Amino acid sequence: xxxxxxxxxxxxxxxxxxxxxxxxxxxxxxxxxxxxxxxxxxxxxxxxxxxxxxxxxxxxxxxxxxxxxxxxxxxxxxxxxxxxxxxxxxxxxxxxxxxxxxxxxxxxxxxxxxxxxxxxxxxxxxxxxxxxxxxxxxxxxxxxxxxxxxxxxxxxxxxxxxxxxxxxxxxxxxxxxxxxxxxxxxxxxxxxxxxxxxxxxxxxxxxxxxxxxxxxxxxxxxxxxxxxxxxxxxxxxxxxxxxxxxxxxxxxxxxxxxxxxxxxxxxxxxxxxxxxxxxxxxxxxxxxxxxxxxxxxxxxxxxxxxxxxxxxxxxxxxxxxxxxxxxxxxxxxxxxxxxxxxxxxxxxxxxxxxxxxxxxxxxxxxxxxxxxxxxxxxxxxxxxxxxxxxxxxxxxxxxxxxxxxxxxxxxxxxxxxxxx
Numbered sequence: 001x002x003x004x005x006x007x008x009x010x011x012x013x014x015x016x017x018x019x020x021x022x023x024x025x026x027x028x029x030x031x032x033x034x035x036x037x038x039x040x041x042x043x044x045x046x047x048x049x050x051x052x053x054x055x056x057x058x059x060x061x062x063x064x065x066x067x068x069x070x071x072x073x074x075x076x077x078x079x080x081x082x083x084x085x086x087x088x089x090x091x092x093x094x095x096x097x098x099x100x101x102x103x104x105x106x107x108x109x110x111x112x113x114x115x116x117x118x119x120x121x122x123x124x125x126x127x128x129x130x131x132x133x134x135x136x137x138x139x140x141x142x143x144x145x146x147x148x149x150x151x152x153x154x155x156x157x158x159x160x161x162x163x164x165x166x167x168x169x170x171x172x173x174x175x176x177x178x179x180x181x182x183x184x185x186x187x188x189x190x191x192x193x194x195x196x197x198x199x200x201x202x203x204x205x206x207x208x209x210x211x212x213x214x215x216x217x218x219x220x221x222x223x224x225x226x227x228x229x230x231x232x233x234x235x236x237x238x239x240x241x242x243x244x245x246x247x248x249x250x251x252x253x254x255x256x257x258x259x260x261x262x263x264x265x266x267x268x269x270x271x272x273x274x275x276x277x278x279x280x281x282x283x284x285x286x287x288x289x290x291x292x293x294x295x296x297x298x299x300x301x302x303x304x305x306x307x308x309x310x311x312x313x314x315x316x317x318x319x320x321x322x323x324x325x326x327x328x329x330x331x332x333x334x335x336x337x338x339x340x341x342x343x344x345x346x347x348x349x350x351x352x353x354x355x356x357x358x359x360x361x362x363x364x365x366x367x368x369x370x371x372x373x374x375x376x377x378x379x380x381x382x383x384x385x386x387x388x389x390x391x392x393x394x395x396x397x398x399x400x401x402x403x404x405x406x407x408x409x410x411x412x413x414x415x416x417x418x419x420x
Contacts, residue, residue: 001016001017002189003020003074003075003076003188003189003190003191004075004189004190004191004262006018006020006075006191007020007075007076007190007191007262007263007392008191008262009389010354010389010390010391010392011262011263011306011328011329011354011392012389013351013354013388013389013390014389015388015389016389016420017420018419018420019382019386019391019392019393019419019420020075020076020191020392020393021072021073021074021075021076021392021393021394021415021419022074022075022076022193022356022357022392022393022394023064023068023069023072023074023394024061024063024064024069024074024078025076025077025078025193026078026193026195026265026308026310026331027056027059027061027195027265027268027398028268028310028331028332028357028397028398029331029332029356029357029394029395029397029398030055030056030059030061030062030064030398030399031061031062031064031398031399032059032060032061032062032141032142032398032399032400032401033052033053033054033060033061033062033098033102033104034060034062034098034100034102034141034401034402035062035399035400035401035403035408036052036062036063036064036068037051037052037062037102037103037104038403038405038408039068039405039408039409039412040052040068041405042405042408042409043068043071045067045068045071049103050103051095051103051104051105052102052103052104052105053090053093053104053105054096054104054105054106054107054110055080055084055090056084056085057084057085057086057106057107057110057122057143058084058085058086058134058142058143058210059142059143059398060098060141060142060143060401061398062104066188069190072412072415072416073415073416073419074190075190075191075392076190076191076192076193076262076392077184077188077190077191077192077193078192078193078194078195079177079180079181079184079192079193079194079195079257079261080195081173081195081196081197082172082173082176082177083211084107084211085205085206085210085211086109086122086123086124086125086126086133086134086210086211087124087125087126087210087211087212088107088109088110088125088126088211089107089109090107091107091108092107092108093105093106093107093108094106094107094108094110096110098141099138099139099140099141100141100401100402107126108126109125109126110122110126111123111126111127111128112128114138117138118137118138118139119135119136119137119138119140120135120136120140120143121134121135121146122134122135122136122143122210124209124210124211124212124213125211125213127213130213130214131146131148131213131214132146133145133146133148133208133209133210133211133212134146134210141400141401141402143210145205145208145210146208146210147208147219147220147221148208148214148215148219149215149218149219149220149223150215150216150219152218152223157217157218157231157234158217159217159234159237159238159241160241161216161217161218162216162217162218162219162238163217163238163241163242163245164209164212164215164216164217165206165209165211165212166198166241166242166245166246167245168245168248168249169198169249169252169253174252174253174256175256177194177196177253177256177257178256178257181194181256181257181258181260181261182260184260185260191262191263192260192261192262192263193261193262193263193264193265193308194253194257194261194263194264194265194305195264195265196249196250196253196264196265198242198245198246198249198250199242199243199246199250199266199267199295200266200267200268200269201239201242201243201267201269201287201288201291201292202224202228202235202239202269202287202288203267203268203269203270204221204224204225204269204270205268205270207219207221207224208220208221217238218231218234225278228279228283228287229283232286232287235287236286236287239287239288239290239291240291242291243291243294243295246295247294247295247298250295250298250299251298251302254302254303259303259304261303261305262305262306263305263306263307263308263328263329264299264305264306264307264308265308265310266292266295266296266299266307266308266309266327267292267295267309267310268310269288269310269311270310270311270312270313271284271311271313271315271318272311272312272313272314272315272318272334272337273313273314273337274313274314274336274337274338275314275337275338276313276314276317276338276339277313277314277315277317277318278313281317281318281321284318284321285321288325289321289324289325292309292322292325292326292327293324293325293326295307296325296326296327297326299326300326306328306329306354307326307327307328307329308327308328308329308330308331308356309322309325309327309329309330309331310331310332311330311331312332312334312337312396312397313334313337314334314337314338314339314340315330315337315340316338316339316340316345317339319345319349319353322353323349323352323353327353328353328354329353329354329355329356329392330349330353330354330355330356331355331356331357331394332356332357332358332394332395332396332397333345333355333356333357333358333385333396334358334396334397335358335361335381335396336361336363336364336396342358342381342384342385343384346384346385346387350385350387350388350390351390353390354390354391354392355385355390355391355392356391356392356394357392357393357394357395357396357397358381358385358394358396359378359381359382359385359393359394359395359396359415360374360377360378360381360395360396360411361377361396362395362396362397362398362399362400363396365377366395366399366403366407366411367400367402367403367404367407369407371406371407371409371410372410374407374410374411374414375410375413375414375417378411378414378415378418379414379418381393382418382419382420383418386419386420393415393419395411
């Protein structure tokens with residue numbers, strides 16, 4: 001099988017010739033730029049000092065280029081939006097250096113410099129005349145969103161204010177997706193995972209809108225979560241209009257990319273914490289389920305795509321509702337969270353959901369374990385989750401910085417050995 005066939009069989013719950021591997025096809029299945037650098041150096045893909053492109057300046061994810069993907073046997077490639085979370089395009093690259101000394105390339109609009117305390121501020125659309133929307137503390141490895149919550153006047157609170165970032169897709173962006181999908185489909189035999197955006201209802205990483213210069217509405221993380229209890233009608237109206245816009249955009253997107261796309265990253269809204277869900281099943285059913293159903297129904301009625309929901313944490317209480325909503329894929333399967341035992345989840349939900357991720361624990365095993373412990377966990381996860389198809393190997397969320405290079409090598413050597 002080629003990579004595309006391998007992934008398609010897996011997503012249809014049919015045994016592939018070997019377990020597919022993803023690295024870098026989405027914002028939650030990638031690798032920090034410093035770890036990409038270490039891995040590329042260890043595999044002798046670059047001369048020392050060769051910089052790595054930062055394709056996601058928010059999380060400082062590094063580009064997984066075709067040569068690295070070939071070296072590791074990666075089966076999936078990402079189709080990303082033309083603008084990153086800070087609202088500027090990844091183009092016109094220039095050199096920069098991470099706090100740990102890693103040489104990288106950043107986009108021209110990555111327009112920042114150290115502050116007096118050594119921290120780094122980032123700006124929406126790279127415009128330093130606007131209030132800063134992201135901050136990396138001195139010695140840090142990624143940016144945190146800066147909350148720019150305007151004063152809330154309940155009498156004037158308008159759901160349309162929380163829809164600033166949503167609107168009809170532009171002709172330029174449609175042309176971009178059309179060209180990129182065609183290029184990736186033509187130049188590789190990898191499955192394409194598309195991240196179009198626009199259908200992640202209440203994604204808390206996006207609520208502060210770091211890519212908009214002057215946000216309106218409810219933009220504070222705590223205020224947003226409280227509003228699900230205190231202003232449910234407001235939240236519902238935001239989702240209702242967002243869904244209408246998102247469905248119209250999906251129709252246009254399918255018109256230009258068609259069946260070249262294998263799966264779509266439908267939502268990255270996190271619902272789980274370490275010990276349980278952020279919200280109750282009742283809140284999910286009332287506020288999220290109606291709109292997830294509409295999005296998935298449209299996808300399955302009009303396209304051959306499979307739909308992916310990303311949620312970290314303990315979401316075992318919500319998985320039956322994810323299935324009811326029509327999602328095909330759950331990412332990442334955080335097995336280190338309460339109730340997320342891989343064997344129990346495979347037994348209970350493995351015929352209805354594809355598990356994309358969960359191949360190794362990135363909280364403890366990968367950063368702090370030995371190469372032998374990493375190999376053992378990869379072998380065990382392949383055995384449990386890969387049975388009968390329905391498993392795409394990826395780590396639990398992104399591979400972070402400061403992973404010992406011997407652990408990175410142990411991870412991918414084990415994947416190659418045990419994937420079948």
